[in-house]
Amino acid sequence: MSHQPAAFPAARLRRTRQSGAIRNLVREHTLTVDDLIWPVFVRDGQGIEEPVASMPGVVRRSVDKIAEAAREAADLGISAICLFPYTDPSLKTEDCAEAWNPGNLSNRAIRAIKEAVPEIAIMTDVALDPYNINGHDGYVVDGEILNDETVEALVKMAVAQAESGADIIGPSDMMDGRIGAIRTALEASGHSNVMILSYAAKYASAFYGPFRDAVGASGALKGDKATYQMDPGNSDEALRLVGRDLDEGADMVMVKPGMPYLDICRRVKDQFGVPTYAYQVSGEYAMIMAAAQNGWIDGDKAMVESLLGFKRAGCDGILTYFAPAVARKLAGQ
Structure with a gap:
């Protein structure tokens, strides 16, 4: 920015901060309900809302309750909901075949939401960890995470989700080449309008x-995910990964986690100018909630401030567990 303000007192920079009305007029970034994607957890059963102890206010919902949650989201003006399954341990195997079962939890939830709330967009997660007895996002052989064999499985998983009615496929696995393979398969199976929101820059983080x-x-997790998720010390690498995924057919890209990586969000947006998202992950959410519950911070103000930070960093939207709460606050409820 080349302009220099006039010298004091001609320039009094506090003039534009003197009242709420004036601050509203000059505010550079705003948060709206259109910026929100709500991640939700689905489990087996009927009529179940099971609290997640480490995420105050978050529950695992049975499929019927997920459909109700989608209706709540749509009524609040939230445009999209993202599904993550809590898979019965008995269904977790070495071959992860439950991942592309048309009747698995995620696919049943997609169909239930589409029937109950057809106007809301449904995003899914594509990675093998919910179905893998080893807890990894890919196949494990002799301690190595296999790339190409995993990609073949992810393609089957993505197509099954598209067949069930998913609008946005979210590959979160960080295997090389998976975006191109999934895009090719979606086109070949008649799902050319299904979008890919790639977890392009997903870091090996302690916040998960x-x-x-x-x-x-x-x-279930044995070892760590450092051989496929990004090193937290790297920044230029994130741009290479985003560029690759866009070249392979990603429609949108994501940085994950969010708040510790706002610099990456800004670099991605400035470099590529594409729809850019961040995931305010579970650890970020849990820290704000725990501090608020202990009376150490104002939880509502911290919630909004944290989300506004993503917009300031260049994000077009945020996946956040705060979505319903912030939507109600923005609506004055």
Whole structure:
């Protein structure tokens, strides 16, 4: 920015902060309900809303309750809901075949939501960890995460989700080449309008712990995910990964986690100018909620401030567990 303000007192920069009305007029970034995608957890059963202990206010819902949650989201003006399954441990196997079962939890939930709330967009997760007895996003052989064999499985998983009615496929696995393979398969199977929101820059982060509790992956995970998720010390690599995924057919891209990586969000948006999202992950959410419950911070203000930070960093939208709460607050409820 080349302009220099006039010298004081001709320039009094506090003039534009003197009242709420003036602050509203000059505000550079705003948060709206259109910016929100709500991640939800689905489990087996009927009539179940089961609290996730490490994520205060978040529950695992049975399919019928997921449909009710989707109706709540749509009524609040939230445009999209993202599904994550809590898979029965008995269905977790080495071959992860439950991942592309048309009758698995995610696919049943997609169909239930489409029947109950056809106007809401449904995003899904594409990774093997909810179905893998080893807890990893890909196949494990002799301690190695196999790339190409995993991609073949992810393609089957994505097509099954598209067949069930998913609007947005969210590959979160970080295998090389999976975006191109999934896009090719979607085109070949008649799902050319199904979008891909790639987890293009997903870091090997300590902030995922509560999520792994929520989907039942914590106990299953053997080792870590550092051979496929990004090193937290890297920034230029994120741009290479985003560029690759866009070249392979991604429609939108995501940075994950969110708040520790706002610099990456800004670099991605400035470099590519494409729809850019961030995931305010479980650990971020849990920290704000825990501090608020202990009276250390104002939870509502911290919630809105944290989400506004994503907009300021260039994000077009945010996946956040706060979605219903912030939607109600924005609506004055």
